Amino acid sequence: xHNPFIVSIKCPECGAPLRYPEGTYTxxxxxxxxxxxxxxxxxxxxxxxxxxxxxxxxxxxxxxILLQKGVKKLPVxxxxxxxxxxxxxxxxxxxxxxxxxxxxxVIGKTWSHSFEANNGFAPALSTLGVKTEALTxxxxxxxxxxxxxxxxxxxxxxESARNTAAGLAQRNTEMDAxxxxxxxxxxxxxxxxxxxxxxxxxxxxEKTDLRMKTPEAFSRVYMAGEKFFIIYYPVINVIxxxxxxxxxxxxxxxSRALLEETDGASVISGxxxxxxxxxxxxxLLTHRCKNCGHDLAPRDFDIIYFCGNCCRLxxxxxxxxxGVKLNVLDAGSNRNILYIPxxxxxxxxxxxxxxxxxDSVGGLAGFMKMGEMILRDRDPAVGLRLFVPALVxxxxxxLLKFAANISRMQKEAPPASGSxxxxxxxxxxxxxxxxxxxxxxxxxxxxxxxxxxxxxMNFYSDLRIKVRKSExxxxxxxxxxxxxxxxxxxxxxxxxxxxxxxx
Numbered sequence: 237x238h239n240p241f242i243v244s245i246k247c248p249e250c251g252a253p254l255r256y257p258e259g260t261y262t263x264x265x266x267x268x269x270x271x272x273x274x275x276x277x278x279x280x281x282x283x284x285x286x287x288x289x290x291x292x293x294x295x296x297x298x299x300x301i302l303l304q305k306g307v308k309k310l311p312v313x314x315x316x317x318x319x320x321x322x323x324x325x326x327x328x329x330x331x332x333x334x335x336x337x338x339x340x341x342v343i344g345k346t347w348s349h350s351f352e353a354n355n356g357f358a359p360a361l362s363t364l365g366v367k368t369e370a371l372t373x374x375x376x377x378x379x380x381x382x383x384x385x386x387x388x389x390x391x392x393x394x395e396s397a398r399n400t401a402a403g404l405a406q407r408n409t410e411m412d413a414x415x416x417x418x419x420x421x422x423x424x425x426x427x428x429x430x431x432x433x434x435x436x437x438x439x440x441x442e443k444t445d446l447r448m449k450t451p452e453a454f455s456r457v458y459m460a461g462e463k464f465f466i467i468y469y470p471v472i473n474v475i476x477x478x479x480x481x482x483x484x485x486x487x488x489x490x491s492r493a494l495l496e497e498t499d500g501a502s503v504i505s506g507x508x509x510x511x512x513x514x515x516x517x518x519x520l521l522t523h524r525c526k527n528c529g530h531d532l533a534p535r536d537f538d539i540i541y542f543c544g545n546c547c548r549l550x551x552x553x554x555x556x557x558x559g560v561k562l563n564v565l566d567a568g569s570n571r572n573i574l575y576i577p578x579x580x581x582x583x584x585x586x587x588x589x590x591x592x593x594x595d596s597v598g599g600l601a602g603f604m605k606m607g608e609m610i611l612r613d614r615d616p617a618v619g620l621r622l623f624v625p626a627l628v629x630x631x632x633x634x635l636l637k638f639a640a641n642i643s644r645m646q647k648e649a650p651p652a653s654g655s656x657x658x659x660x661x662x663x664x665x666x667x668x669x670x671x672x673x674x675x676x677x678x679x680x681x682x683x684x685x686x687x688x689x690x691x692x693m694n695f696y697s698d699l700r701i702k703v704r705k706s707e708x709x710x711x712x713x714x715x716x717x718x719x720x721x722x723x724x725x726x727x728x729x730x731x732x733x734x735x736x737x738x739x
Contacts, residue, residue, distance in 0.1 A: 241467075243283065243373045247272070248520045258283070258373060259327070259463060261552055262523045262534040262541075271523040271531050275555045280394060280464055282516055283373035284381060287318055287470035287489035297492040298474050298485060311476035311483065318385030318489065320468035322353035323364055324392065326401040328462035329632035331679035332409035333696065334455040335688045342640075342683045343409050344633035350467070351400055354388045358471050358486050360495045371490070375518035376468060387468060397464060406457045454682075454696045460675035461628055461668055471495065526550060526557045537628065538665035540577070540708075553669070560708055564661070565649050567712035567723050574720060575663040575710040576729070577626040579673040582619050582705040585681060589694035595620050595704075597646050603695075604644070605686035614646050619704075621646065622684075624676050626708060628667040631733035636676065638729045640683040642722065649711070649724050663710055664734075670706055677701050 241258040252267035262273045274281070289297075294316055302310055327348035334341060350364040364371075381387070392400070470489025475482060484498035523532050523541075530545035539552045540560065550557040567573045584595035594600055598616025601607040622643045629635035682696050712723035719728035 241283070241371060241373045243375065245375055245518075245520070255372075257536070258465070260536050261539060262532070263536070264534045271534050272520045273523045273552070275519045275521050280466055281518060282376035282466040282468070284320065284376045284468040285371055285373060285470060285490065286384070287472065289472065289487075289489060289492065291316065293492065294472055294474060294487065297487055298476070301485060301494050302476075309479065311478035313474060314477045314482070315473075315475040317473040317475075319357065319471045319473050320385055320387045321357055321361060321471050322388055322390055323350045323467045323469055324353045324397040324400070325350045325364070325465050325467055326397070326462065329460045329629065329635075329676075330405040330409060331458045331460065331632065331636060331676070332406070332455070333458065333679050333682040335693060335696070340454075340682060340686055340688055340692075342633070342636055342679050344631075344636045344679070345409070346628075346630055346632050347405060347408060349401065349404055349408075351397075351404070353390045353392045353397070353466060356391060357388055358495050360486075361469070361471065361488070364467065364469065373467065376466075376516060377518070378516045385470070390466070394464065398459075398462075401462075401464075402457055402459065405459065409457060454693045456696070458675060458679045460632075460679075461672045462675075473498075521555075526559075535665050537667050539669055540666040551666075551669075563707060563709045565709060565711050565724070572714060573662065573712045573723065574715065575661055576713050576720065577664060577666045577708055577710050579624045579626050579668070579670055580707050580709050581622045581624070581674070581677065581703050583622055583677065584620070584702040584704060586700045586702070587695040587698040589698040590691050592691075592695055600646065600684075603687075604684060610644060611646055618646070618648070622677060622680060624668070624673040624680065625729070626666040626668045626670075626673060627664065627734055629733050631730065634730050634733040636679060636683060638727065639676065639680050641727050642725055643680060644684055645725055645727075647725055661710075666708065670708075674701075674703060674706075677703075 242255055243258050243260075245254050245256075246252065247254050247265040247268060247270060249265065249270040249272075250268040252265060254263070254265060254272075256263040262271060264271050295313060298313060299310060325348070328346070329344060330347050331342055331344045334343075352362055355362075472487040472489050474485045474487060476484065482499065486495040486498060487493065488495055523534065524530060525532055525541075525543040525546060525548060527548050528543065528546040530543055532541040532543060532550070535541060541550045541552065541557075542548075543550065549560045549562050551560045564575060584593070585599075586593045592603060594603060596616060597611055597614045597618045597620060600620055601611040601614070601616065604610070622639075624639050625635055627635065678699060678701065681699060681701065685692060685695065713720040713729065714723060715721075715731075716728070718731055720731060721728055
């Protein structure tokens with residue numbers, strides 16, 4: 237998985253400095269022991285990267301730039317302004333479903349990217365383009381930083397940011413989807429000719445993307461587990477007064493690199509950029525059981541919390557808690573079991589273009605590729621159920637492949653029951669919320685059906701999924717080498733594809 241930014245903040249209980257990976261839902265203060273979680277309401281989280289450059293550092297950087305330009309008589313620095321440019325930062329799992337060369341395929345990956353949230357200033361700085369571990373974020377507080385510089389307004393709203401991320405993801409996965417390309421150099425091949433050997437140069441075709449020969453009948457990008465937040469990045473605006481006119485430079489507020497030159501006229505006249513937004517502050521709240529008030533254990537990126545005092549299970553949803561039923565599939569007396577959480581969805585699939593509507597195993601068997609053979613022993617009247625691992629995966633493609641395989645079998649498991657010994661079980665926690673797991677259903681269904689005929693293409697392009705029921709179930713897995721093996725279906729899930737947190 238991507239390396240997260242590090243957030244620096246003060247504990248609201250004792251005032252001690254805290255550092256935690258961005259995206260962490262809950263964490264513990266190492267000084268006073270308070271268990272905390274972030275609250276931002278329905279807003280996107282905003283962070284700031286402050287500049288560590290002082291007046292002397294900026295003056296030296298400016299002098300170096302001027303000397304490199306061959307300026308003999310150095311101008312006087314008249315004004316230095318820190319301008320904070322906003323960026324959208326996206327991270328999540330992306331899936332590209334495409335039909336080509338007589339088959340359907342899904343490419344999945346965990347991906348992150350940053351892009352401008354204000355494209356009217358310093359266009360040379362279009363993306364952060366840095367290793368995230370190299371920068372430390374601080375929660376943006378409009379009151380605390382009101383005199384720290386000029387904060388540019390957002391000209392790209394959340395919906396536009398999502399469209400931009402989808403377009404970037406499309407291009408990114410198109411490169412991954414390119415078929416293996418042969419080398420430019422001709423291959424030398426040894427062949428026998430009677431009693432002698434000759435070097436035979438085998439011609440190699442030019443680099444060709446085979447998808448150009450066979451146009452894709454269907455291609456679409458889906459995003460799941462997506463998270464957006466805003467980062468204000470410092471740009472130093474330096475205005476100099478020369479013998480005849482003003483000149484200006486925009487410097488990177490972290491690396492001191494020259495971004496671009498300006499005339500400096502509009503800024504030196506006293507115009508000020510509008511303030512970024514209204515009042516904004518990220519608060520830290522105590523993390524306690526909604527029923528008994530007992531402290532809940534911090535689980536980093538996880539969203540399910542088990543109260544060891546009253547044995548309640550809570551799902552962190554937004555800024556509140558939602559009670560969740562504890563469902564554990566029985567694996568008998570086998571103790572070498574790891575329980576992995578999965579979202580189970582009872583669904584109905586519809587497509588007006590394809591003239592298809594199904595909500596049962598029989599409907600799936602009649603439409604899925606080789607469905608009648610795969611599901612020949614299943615009751616056709618049983619409702620259609622799809623499974624999604626409730627985990628954020630380093631390898632999103634492996635996660636989707638496993639979800640499609642287990643959903644394809646439609647195999648009934650023994651009834652789930654609440655386990656009073658839940659704390660004694662070896663279980664993985666949940667890191668994928670249900671609403672984000674629903675986003676995975678679309679690429680899952682396309683992978684599940686596996687057809688490329690015209691009716692299937694219409695089905696993919698017009699697919700509507702109605703979720704009738706959802707529940708969280710812990711399924712038993714046994715360890716086998718580099719894989720986890722599902723106890724009931726014997727399907728494998730790669731160990732290294734998961735971010736594992738065990739109670």
